[in-house]
Amino acid sequence: MEPSLFSKPRDLFTDVVNPRDYVQIDSVSHMYQSLKTSVQKPLKMILLYGRPGTGKSMLLHKLHHDLSKHQKVCMIDIPIIDEDDFLRVLAQKVYSYASREALTLTRFLELSSAVNFPVIPIVLLDEAQLYSAALMEKIRLISDARALKFVITLHKTDNEDIIAKEHFQTRIWESIELQNASHEELKIYIQKKLLKANCFDVANMINEKNIKLISKLTRGNYRESNKLMFALFSLYAWYEEHNPSKIKYNSLSTKYIEMAAIHTGLINA
Amino acid sequence: MLDISKLEHRWLKYKIKSILPYAAILAVIIISIITFSFLMFNKTTTIPMVTSKKEDLKVKTPVPVPSINDENSMLLEPSMQFLQSMSGSTPLVESVPTTPVPVVPIKRSLPLAQVQAQTDTVPPIVKPPQVPVVKGKLTSIKRDDAAFDIHELEERFKNNSNPNLGLYIARYHYDHANYTESYNYALKTNGINATMDESWLIFAKSLVKLGKEDQAKKTLQLYISNSNSQNAKNYLNTLTKEYSK
Incomplete structure (x- = not known):
């Protein structure tokens, strides 16, 4: 047939x-270049936000694909809601530290100071609006300690704007908005x-x-x-x-x- | 899995639903126009009808013996005055001086030499200066990006000689007013596959844009004789009408 x-x-x-499958479109590739430049800067957190279907996840995957050739980059595309699980998975992905037990923040920071990377590892978090306030606070502390650099994506809807303000406004060093x-x-x-x-x-x-x-x-x-x-x-x-x-x-x-x-x-x- | 028959049914329902408001508005407009025109017609026709009825009634009433002193005869006076005023007003209209309209004899056809002589005296049409299109920053970036892509596509066409790609490139150049390029690519595409209607049309259209209308017509005639394409026939007709004026 x-x-x-x-x-x-x-x-x-x-x-x-x-x-x-990434398709190069001017506005998107411009955003992508800004994102790549921001990642090179000594920033702790970079926010990528926009309405659903604006290509945030695709940009994040593209960034992961491109940067992982040169430095340690971890992608967490499915949100890990449990705080203990989050730190455990992060430790495993970044430092290859496998532990069945729950990992405290202090232990995680000790681990990060024990392992040296030529460039600070980058963690890419998709759908960050699903993380709890407490977990976001831990993420902020990790980034403040310069243990890891975070690039997070967030849906921009009327309700989620409030979350964005509460959690990220004072902590984000650079934010990039994607348009339809x-x-x-x-x-x-x-x-x-x-x-x-x-x-x-x-x-x-x-x-x-x-x-x-x-x-x-x-x-x-x-x-x-x-x-x-x-x-x-x-x-x-x-x-x-x-x-x-x-x-x-x-x-x-x-x-x-x-x-x-x-x-x-x-x-x- | 697609359920096509159900989907077609839903589409039909949607189409009817979407057309319904417009149809309703149109119906309201038509009804109101008809009502309005009917009312207007009635208004204009009822006045003479009423007067005629009155006259009829007057006729039907037993006619008294005509007498100058009779009171009933006085009823006719206003209408007489009305007639007088009417007759008095007419000279006012007539008194307006009217200038006689010169009658210009209509020439049905002019000899060609005369037409040319007449057109020679007509001042040439001054084309308005072409305003350069100011492009936004974003738009210009888009064009650059697309231009980069078209070069890539042209390279691919060189390698694979795919007539569909050739047509795409020709259409792209035509849309971007690069008529020489669209001509070239349509020509190449026709060379690879001589049965693509759209490619021949782009080829002819590009020729027209390059000022070679006769060549475009000849090309279309040649293509029609081989393919009997309706699209080509339509375009040839349009061209013939446009350039025979």
């Missing part, structure tokens, strides 16, 4: 954070993803009107855009197999985009 024209583009938009993709950025993002994977024929199908609709539906949210494109190409793959006469290869159908939006919940129908 001949592979579908749309199965490859569909798989490109699977909702998986992989630094290899503009119409033009979303166009570049989708096109680049397709072109990178040699899906030229599908890239040719996407016109300005399609991008406007996708941008309107997803409001520049990268995650939602990925979901929408995945559903859209799944639809196309289905039609190609069962009803190929319904496909027009010169542009993406507004109907199918809307159907994909209904399927992903972007349109409430």
Whole structure:
């Protein structure tokens, strides 16, 4: 059986954070450069924040991917809510210190002073809004002791802004805000993803009107855009197999985009 | 797993729902226009109807023996005055001096030489000076980034000669007003795959932008004779209409 024209583009938009899938867009790459520069500075904490789907996790993974070649970098993408567990996992990841017992903060700091690194290790914490105030206080003490450097990501929503203020305002040395993709950025993002994977024929199908609709539906949210494109190409793959006469290869159908939006919940129908 | 039939049904429902408010507004507008025009029509038509009824009534009432001293005959006086005032007012309109409109004979067709002579006397159309587009900092960065990418794509095209990539590059250059480049890439793409409608159209459109309309027409005619493409026919018709004016 001949592979579908749309199965490859569909798989490109699977909702998986992989630094290899990082698509260079100006505003994002500018942010990434600032983040890299900030990491080189003698800062203790760097905050990366923005609304959901602005690419915070992707930037963090990309940073991990790039920096780990040169220095010790630890990534904690799933929050460890338990305080004892957090210090234990951190000790294991950074200092390769395996302990079944709970680790106190004092013991952790002793451990860090015992191990010398040419450059202060960096810990990347995703979804930091899920950490408790007490745990955030411990993180602050570790960074104050210059045992570790932290880069944390935080969702920026109306409620979580309060958390951000309480925990981080006085402690953060540098903060970088990520924005949702503009119409033009979303166009570049989708096109680049397709072109990178040699899906030229599908890239040719996407016109300005399609991008406007996708941008309107997803409001520049990268995650939602990925979901929408995945559903859209799944639809196309289905039609190609069962009803190929319904496909027009010169542009993406507004109907199918809307159907994909209904399927992903972007349109409430 | 996608349930296409259910999804199509939901889409149809959504479409109806989304169109409904506009349809309702349109219906309200149409109804109000019809009502308004109906009322206006009634207003204008009821006045003469009332007067005629009055006149009818007057006619129907037993006609008294005409007498100068009769009080009923006095009822006619206001209308007489009205008629007088009407007749008195007409000269006012007529007294306004009117200048006779010179009648210009319409020339149905002019000889070509005459047309050229006339057009020679018409001052040339001064094109408004082109205002340079001021680009924001972010936009200019975007363009630089995209330009970098297009070079990369061009390199890839050199290596793999993929007609879809060629078309993408040609379309990109056309959208960015690089018509020589779009012409070149469309030409290369047509060389690789001569059945791509859009590539031929970009090729012809680029020629038009480069001021070679005749060549564009010839190319389209040639392509139509081979492919019978409806899109190419449509564009050729547009071109013919546009450049025969």
